[in-house]
Amino acid sequence: MNDTHPAIAVAELMRLLIDENEMDWDTAWRATTQTLSYTNHTLMPEALESGPLPLRRPAPRHLEIIEEINRRTSKTSAPHRRRRSPAPLSIIDGSYVRMAHLATLGSHASTAWLRCTPNCSNPAS
Numbered sequence: 001m002n003d004t005h006p007a008i009a010v011a012e013l014m015r016l017l018i019d020e021n022e023m024d025w026d027t028a029w030r031a032t033t034q035t036l037s038y039t040n041h042t043l044m045p046e047a048l049e050s051g052p053l054p055l056r057r058p059a060p061r062h063l064e065i066i067e068e069i070n071r072r073t074s075k076t077s078a079p080h081r082r083r084r085s086p087a088p089l090s091i092i093d094g095s096y097v098r099m100a101h102l103a104t105l106g107s108h109a110s111t112a113w114l115r116c117t118p119n120c121s122n123p124a125s
Helices: 005-020 024-035 060-080 100-104
Strands: 036-038 050-052 096-098 109-112
Touching: 005 024, 005 050, 005 060, 005 100, 036 100, 096 100, 100 109
Parallel strands: 036 109
Antiparallel strands: 050 096
8 A cells, every 4th residue: 555545455355355255353354464565655644644434424344344453453552551542553543544554554564754855854863
């Protein structure tokens, strides 16, 4: 997946494997994460899309799958949380789906690169 736009592929591949091919969740998740990889051209927050949860209307099954991925992956990171805000890679943040987090969690590899412009500050300096 290149950028956050195709991140819905994680939920779609899970839907196809579970609903159409009758795989159990764990087998489908393993196949999904071994199949997909994710790259993004920037780590700037404004480029990391979040989609509103009203996916319920056009894609209710996809949202069910996204919510289940979030539930299962949040469980594994729960001991690290001490505050009320979402886990660092939580897919659902309030009423939004964090597409970059979905793409990252649903991939076997993730890469990102940031091209600085003259207005970009260098955190290392």
